[in-house]
């Protein structure tokens with residue numbers, strides 16, 4: 479392509495990128511302006527947690543799920559991937575999968591989850607399985623009939639987390655599901671409209687995260703997320719809080735559609751850095767999904 483055309487293409491892509499990112503921010507601003515962050519108190523409910531990887535059920539929302547345990551809520555956790563960190567060595571991947579499965583069973587027992595479902599889709603390549611994931615999440619919503627779904631925020635900075643958000647948004651709208659989505663934060667701080675005071679659960683949450691010893695050996699996620707929870711708590715003058723973006727299924731899907739207009743990053747994440755699909759070149763929704771699907775998987779870290 480002639481240099482002039484290349485320069486023109488870059489300018490157009492940059493303009494679309496800015497426009498799309500702006501639309502997402504405007505949508506969030508409107509929603510959070512109408513509903514400024516409030517302290518929310520969970521009530522006994524049927525709770526479905528969509529976790530891309532084992533440990534995503536405790537790091538972003540473990541304190542809240544402990545409150546649900548206390549309330550007698552029935553909680554089902556769906557792990558989307560096999561949590562093998564995209565390891566190429568099949569033997570190593572199997573061993574890691576077994577180890578993380580054991581760790582997550584220990585956590586599930588402590589949390590008294592009613593059920594745990596493992597979809598075992600490929601870790602780090604979920605974006606290529608969004609349609610499969612969507613169908614399986616439709617089945618999960620139909621069979622469990624949740625009142626609340628906890629799932630990753632659409633803009634969370636990890637490709638598997640974004641793929642989960644897209645799939646669950648489509649599944650919920652397809653079913654005309656009337657419950658509440660509570661989107662959580664893992665790799666990217668979101669723009670919250672509700673927070674849950676987890677001061678009384680913070681110590682147990684830390685213990686639960688540390689049950690994932692295989693992950694803690696690499697990085698201290700427990701200390702990291704409790705720092706975030708402490709910071710979130712400042713807004714409401716409580717010691718620790720978990721932050722969420724709460725909305726109905728249609729609003730959630732509208733946010734995921736904005737995300738889906740974004741093409742993949744040209745930046746390939748290193749082995750030990752999150753694979754970020756942050757706002758990049760703009761495309762149509764279908765092209766965006768195709769383009770993200772074609773993005774190199776790389777080794778994704780956890781959570």
Ligand SMILES: [Zn+2]
Pocket residue numbers: 530531534636638639664780781
């Ligand atoms: Zn994760």
